[in-house]
Amino acid sequence: MVDGHNLPDYDDARESFSWDQLYAEADWDAPGELNIGHEVCDQHADGGESVALYQVSEDGEMTETTFAELADRSGRFATVLEELGVERGDRVFSYMPRIPEHYVALVGTLKRGAVFGGVNERFGPDGIAYRLDDCDASVVVTTSDNRDTVADALDDAPSVEHVLTVDRGGVVPDGDVRFGDALEEASPEYEPARTGGEDDALLYYTSGTTGPAKGVLHKHRWVAGVGATQRYAVDLQPDDVYWSTADLGWLTGPINTLGAWFWGTSLFTYEGEFDAATWADLLDEYAIDVLFSVPTAYRMLRENEELLDGADLDLRHALSIGEPLSAGVVDWAEETLGVTVHDTYGQTETGNMIINNYPTMALKPGSMGKPLPGVEAAVVDPDTGEVLPPGETGEIAQRGEYPCFFAGYWEKPEKTADCFVDGPDGEWYLSGDLARLDEDGYFWFEGRADDVIISSGYRIGPFEVESSLGEHPAVAEAAVVPKPDRERGNIVKAYVVASDDADPDDELKDDVRTHVREELSAHEYPREIEFVDELPKTVTGKIRRTELQDDAQREADVQRE
Secondary structure, three states: OEOOEOOOOHHHHHHHOOHHHHHOOOOOOOOOOOOHHHHOOHHHOOOOOOEEEEEEOOOOOEEEEEHHHHHHHHHHHHHHHHHOOOOOOOEEEEEOOOOHHHHHHHHHHHHHOOEEEEOOOOOOHHHHHHHHHHOOOOEEEEEHHHHHHHHHHHOOOOOOOEEEEEOOOOOOOOOOEEHHHHHHHOOOOOOOOOOOOOOEEEEEEOOOOOOOOOEEEEEOOHHHHHHHHHHHOOOOOOOOEEEEOOOOOOOHHHHHHHHHHHOOOEEEEEOOOOOHHHHHHHHHHOOOOEEEEOHHHHHHHHHOHHHHOOOOOOOOEEEEOOOOOOHHHHHHHHHHOOOOEEEEEEEOOOOEEEEEOOOOOOOOOOOOEEEOOOOOEEEEOOOOOOEOOOOOOEEEEEOOOOOOOOOEEOOOHHHHHOOEEEEOOEEEEEEEEEEEEOOOOOEEEEEEOOOOEEEOOEEEOHHHHHHHHHOOOOEEEEEEEEEEEOOOEEEEEEEEEEOOOOOOOHHHHHHHHHHHHHHOOOOOOOOEEEEOOOOOEOOOOOEOHHHHHHHHHHHHHHHHO
C-alpha cells in the first residue's frame, strides 16, 4: 500500500492485474475448489474475538457477532438445511430485516451448497410469490413479523416445502421450523460443500421496472469479483468498521457484506430503514470508517444537515451507488462529512460495482470513474457493437470474462442472449445504460436507454438536467421526463420536491428554470416545472420515471382535447 491505500496507481494495477491474485487469497484451491460461505467466514474464525457484524436494532440495542460465532451458527444452519433434505443447488430465499439471523442464513445456505436469494421487505405477497415460484424455491427464511405476508405468498408458490421462522414475539405457525430452536439443537460441526467456482451460489431478481423481474444467477467464483472491488474501490483496511446500508433483499447487500468478509473486515448494520435523524445519531455514536449508501440518503442528509451539527464523525471514505451523484452533493459531503463520496456503478447482472472512482485516482465529480482492474468496459453502438470514440453517447458494455459476471437469467436463455451484441472485435454485454467516455477514459452516465428525451432533434439525458436542478438551493429532489409537445415533439418537464424552507410558487419556478438554462443550454432546461410532495421510487430508491412519464402523457392528452 502507498499512503495507506490498496490501489497506489490505477494504470499500473490494470496493467499487472490477474484474477489469479484474488483466487490466491482464498483458503481453498480456487477457482477449482471454492465455497463462498467458507471463504467469508471460517477462515477468519480462529482466535474467536474478531467481530464480523455490529448490528443495531430499531430500539438502539447493539448486538455483536464474531467470526467464530458466525462460523458456528452458519454451520448449524447448514446442518438444519441438510436435515430438511435441502440438496446442493436447491433455492433458499429470505424475507427478513437486517438482523443477525439473516446474515447467518446467507452464509449457512452457501456452506450447504444451496443457492441463496433475498426478497426485500417492501415487496408484498405477489412479488414474493413470483420469485419463489419462478425458480421453484424449496425453503423460505422469515420472521414472525413477516409470517402473514409470506403465508399469502405461499398460496402461489407450491414448490416451497419448509419455512424457517425467527420468533420476534409474533405467531409462529405449527409446521414451521423455529429458527432459534433448530439452530440450538443442530451440530455446529459442518464441513462446507466442496463446491467449485462454476457451481451456482446466488439468485437475485431484477427490480422488474421495465417488465417481469428476471432471476440473475451467479456462481461461487463471484466472490473473487466482489473481493476485488472491496479492496480497490472500497479500499477496506484491516481495522475498518464498514457500514454498507444495503439490504440483503438486493444483491448490493451480499456484494458489500460478503466482499468485506472475504477480507475479514467488520460490518456495521442498522435494522431500520433510512431516517436522517437516526443515521446522524449512528454516525455520531459509532466509529464508522467507511460508509456505502445511495444518492437519496446523501441528498436527504444534506437537506437535514443541521442534524449533523456537532457530530463526532470518524469517516475516512464514503461511496455511493444507484444513480450518479451531482457535484453539489460531493462538495457538501467534503465540507460536512469530511470525506469525498466516490461514485460507483454496477448492475445485478455485473454482480458487483465494476466502474468506480478510486481514492488514489483524480476525481471528476459527476463521473462514474473507470473500470475495475480485470474488467474490460467500453461505450459502444448497441446496434453494431462498435466501440465509440470519446464524447459520443452509446451503451455501457463489458466483456463477460470476469468472475462476478452473471451466468445467465434463470431458465431464460433467450433473454440472456438478447443482452449481447457481436462487434467488430468480439462480443459485448449491453447494460441498457447510456454513457459517454471523455478523453481521459472516465465514464459519464447519461441515463437508461429508454429514459433519453428527444426534443427538437436534441437528445437530452435526464441526469445532467436533474443534477443542475439539484444544485438550486430551493430544490431537495428532482426528476425530468419527456412531455409530448406539438412543436418540439417533446419538451423537458421537471417534477420538483422543494426544500422545506422554500415557497413552491410561480416565482420559484421561473428562478429554477433560469438557473438550469444558464448552467446548461437553451434546449435542456425544463420548460415545465411541477412541484410535488415526493417522487415515486422503486424499492431500491431509484426514481420511477415511467410513472412520471405516464403522468406527463396524460396531461398532454388532456391539453390536446
